[in-house]
Amino acid sequence: MKKIVLSLLVSFLFIQLNAQLVEQKIDELLRAYSNQNKFNGSVLVAQKGKIIYQKGFGYRNAEQKIPNDVNSIFQIGSITKQFTAAIIMELQQEGKVSVKDKLSKYFPGFVNGDKITIENLLTHTSGIHSYTDDSVVMKSDVTKHYTQQQMLKLFAGYPPDFEPGVDWRYSNSGYSLLGYIIEKVENKPYEKVVRERIFQPLAMTNSGFDFTNLSSPNKTKGYFSLNPKPAPAPIVDSTIAYSAGAIYSTVGDLYKWERAIYTNKVLKPESWKTVFTPYKNKYGYGWGIDSLYGKLLTAHSGGIHGYSSYILRFPQDEVAVIVFDNSSSNAVTAISKNVAAIVFNQPYDVPAARKEISVDTSILKQYIGEYELAPGFTITVFLAEKSLKAQATGQPSFDLFAEKENVFFLKVVEAKIEFVKDANGNVTEMILYQNGEHKGKKIK
Numbered sequence: 001m002k003k004i005v006l007s008l009l010v011s012f013l014f015i016q017l018n019a020q021l022v023e024q025k026i027d028e029l030l031r032a033y034s035n036q037n038k039f040n041g042s043v044l045v046a047q048k049g050k051i052i053y054q055k056g057f058g059y060r061n062a063e064q065k066i067p068n069d070v071n072s073i074f075q076i077g078s079i080t081k082q083f084t085a086a087i088i089m090e091l092q093q094e095g096k097v098s099v100k101d102k103l104s105k106y107f108p109g110f111v112n113g114d115k116i117t118i119e120n121l122l123t124h125t126s127g128i129h130s131y132t133d134d135s136v137v138m139k140s141d142v143t144k145h146y147t148q149q150q151m152l153k154l155f156a157g158y159p160p161d162f163e164p165g166v167d168w169r170y171s172n173s174g175y176s177l178l179g180y181i182i183e184k185v186e187n188k189p190y191e192k193v194v195r196e197r198i199f200q201p202l203a204m205t206n207s208g209f210d211f212t213n214l215s216s217p218n219k220t221k222g223y224f225s226l227n228p229k230p231a232p233a234p235i236v237d238s239t240i241a242y243s244a245g246a247i248y249s250t251v252g253d254l255y256k257w258e259r260a261i262y263t264n265k266v267l268k269p270e271s272w273k274t275v276f277t278p279y280k281n282k283y284g285y286g287w288g289i290d291s292l293y294g295k296l297l298t299a300h301s302g303g304i305h306g307y308s309s310y311i312l313r314f315p316q317d318e319v320a321v322i323v324f325d326n327s328s329s330n331a332v333t334a335i336s337k338n339v340a341a342i343v344f345n346q347p348y349d350v351p352a353a354r355k356e357i358s359v360d361t362s363i364l365k366q367y368i369g370e371y372e373l374a375p376g377f378t379i380t381v382f383l384a385e386k387s388l389k390a391q392a393t394g395q396p397s398f399d400l401f402a403e404k405e406n407v408f409f410l411k412v413v414e415a416k417i418e419f420v421k422d423a424n425g426n427v428t429e430m431i432l433y434q435n436g437e438h439k440g441k442k443i444k
Contacts, residue, residue, distance in 0.1 A: 019052065025342045026053050032350045033335055034058055037227040037411055041220075041325035041332075042072050044251035045339055048318045049259065052343075054251060058327065060220045062230040071218045073248055074324040075211050075236070076309045077302030080247040082275075083194055083257075084178050085122055085286030089271045090197060096185050106181045111156065115164040118181065121174040122286065123279040129158035130171040132244075135376040139394035142305060143212075146239040148180055168280035172244040175286075179243025190243050198266060202256045207249040209238045214248065220326040222306020224396050225412035231396045233306025233328065245304055251322045258313060258320045276315075292337065293344050301333060312336040319343055330434060331414045354409050359402040364388050367406075367419045371430045371440035379417075379430065379440060390417065 026045060033039035040058030044051060056068030091097045097118065103126075104113030112127065120126040131154055132138055146154075155173045162169070179190040186193050191209045199207050208214065212235045224231040238246040260266055267275070276298055278289040290297045295314050302309035310332040312321040321339045323332045334349075341348035367388060370380045380391045381400075388408060391397035400408035400417060409416040415434035422428045432438040 040327035077304035082286035175244035370444035373440035
């Protein structure tokens with residue numbers, strides 16, 4: 001009997017030590033990102049229904065030096081889409097809509113409306129052009145109030161990207177239309193429907209939509225960057241982001257949502273199964289579905305002026321990682337996956353500080369110019385006080401730091417730029433390494 005008790009005690013102590021080690025490694029990882037100005041926000045990690053780590057880093061308000069904590073409220077951008085998709089599925093359960101309904105049933109006269117289904121809107125296969133790809137709108141109009149009619153007119157002004165169902169392209173316009181359909185079916189504002197059907201039943205008391213007028217002391221301030229000095233971002237009006245990206249929340253509230261999914265609340269099991277069925281490009285209904293470390297992974301990112309977010313779930317292992325940032329960091333995806341790697345005892349990367357080298361001004365001058373990475377999106381490179389700077393369309397300028405003579409990194413985000421020369425030694429393009437590789441031809 002004593003041996004059994006001793007064995008159980010040893011096992012318990014081992015589990016406790018392992019949990020402490022996991023927590024310590026997560027904390028060290030996040031501190032490394034924070035110390036290098038690559039993360040400013042809040043994190044929650046849970047396993048088997050228990051929160052194993054939650055903490056805030058950096059500032060809720062940088063100018064006033066108010067620190068982030070687990071109660072900080074962030075805009076979560078496109079994570080909103082999973083709530084919109086869930087409402088559509090709940091309405092289908094009640095026989096009020098069908099994902100096979102045509103868009104023309106709700107909006108007669110919409111281009112390709114007789115071909116586009118609700119399911120096409122849910123899975124980004126509608127071919128409806130995303131209004132957020134319009135740099136003019138996203139630069140100048142994001143703080144304005146838009147009516148449904150104004151948004152529909154805006155959508156109608158873009159030609160279709162492709163025939164419905166034949167391809168995949170992320171469309172915030174499509175998810176806005178889902179919100180308008182919900183309003184038509186329920187005869188009440190989309191925001192009220194989400195509150196009544198999700199937020200209130202799940203006690204998500206720190207979540208909502210109108211971030212502009214939120215008066216909570218826990219409200220964060222969004223920044224395009226914090227280094228070398230704070231560059232505040234405008235708050236995107238909820239009528240612009242709407243059912244595609246208007247929700248604000250805390251890591252704790254979003255974890256309540258994650259637990260509701262795991263325990264089959266809000267929707268029936270068969271509806272959740274449909275939500276997490278991948279269609280084109282490994283995308284379901286408001287979720288990406290993939291695998292990582294040999295395990296089923298469901299995840300989604302969110303990005304909106306001044307904010308980035310990521311929720312990552314391993315449903316079969318009951319592991320969830322939620323990361324919110326209010327400094328426009330593009331490291332939240334990497335942070336989430338590295339944290340998950342720690343939980344699963346897999347290899348992970350701790351960001352190493354890059355070393356800056358000195359490059360002669362005569363060489364820096366060769367890189368001055370404008371580079372087009374996509375229609376309507378350019379990066380202008382210029383020299384200021386013997387230092388190279390870059391400014392993307394609709395964004396503030398950022399300092400570039402030389403890693404090599406022709407390779408530069410940014411400290412405000414996880415990104416680097418390589419300048420490419422032709423056989424005659426003339427700079428012809430740049431390559432931006434940020435969430436992939438993006439080439440930009442020098443046009444000026």
